[in-house]
Each structure stands twice: as structure tokens, then as C-alpha cells.
Amino acid sequence: MDPRHAALARLFVLLFLIVNQTLITLGWSPLPFDEQEVEAGVNAVLLAAASVWAWWKNSPMTQEARKVQEELERRKRIKKGEW
Incomplete structure (x- = not known):
């Protein structure tokens, strides 16, 4: 895998988890499962x-x-x- 693609994938996962944690902290369920x-x-x-x-x-x-x-x-x- 190209190092740039791996870096972008890690960044995407990090941003997703930050948004997810922020929503949980505010009391919203980001994943309705x-x-x-x-x-x-x-x-x-x-x-x-x-x-x-x-x-x-x-x-x-x-x-x-x-x-x-x-x-x-x-x-x-x-x-x-x-x-």
C-alpha cells in the first residue's frame, strides 16, 4: 500500500473516532444499533x-x-x- 494512502486512512479513522466520541460525550448516539x-x-x-x-x-x-x-x-x- 502506498504510504500516502495508509496515512490518509489513519487520518480518516482518527477523525471519525473524534467525531464519534464528541457525539457520545454530547449524549447523542451516532450509531443507532x-x-x-x-x-x-x-x-x-x-x-x-x-x-x-x-x-x-x-x-x-x-x-x-x-x-x-x-x-x-x-x-x-x-x-x-x-x-
Whole structure:
């Protein structure tokens, strides 16, 4: 990720949380959700993140797939000059 994008994302989250805390301090509920809705939302986000991670991560399960992965890693080391 570009450092500028990461910095803007951090700034956005910080500003959002400052506004949110200010509204809470003034007695306004900025997020009109009950506990069950928040729990379901958090669960949905975690489920989506775990699904993407499991899909993205290369997980060689068979013996043949592990051998191919080892060969790939060996070739990468050779290319980097670590062999």
C-alpha cells in the first residue's frame, strides 16, 4: 500500500473516532444499533476477512502440491542469489 494512502486512512479513522466520541460525550448516539446488530456486524466483518485470507493464502494440501511449493521457493532463493 502506498504510504500516502495508509496515512490518509489513519487520518480518516482518527477523525471519525473524534467525531464519534464528541457525539457520545454530547449524549447523542451516532450509531443507532443495538448490541445484537453490532455483534452480527462484527461477526460478518471477521467472517469476510477470514474468507479472503483463506482464499488468498497459498495452502498446499497434497504431497504433490507441497513438492511444487518447495521447488518454487528453491527457485526464488536461486533468483535472489541465496543458493
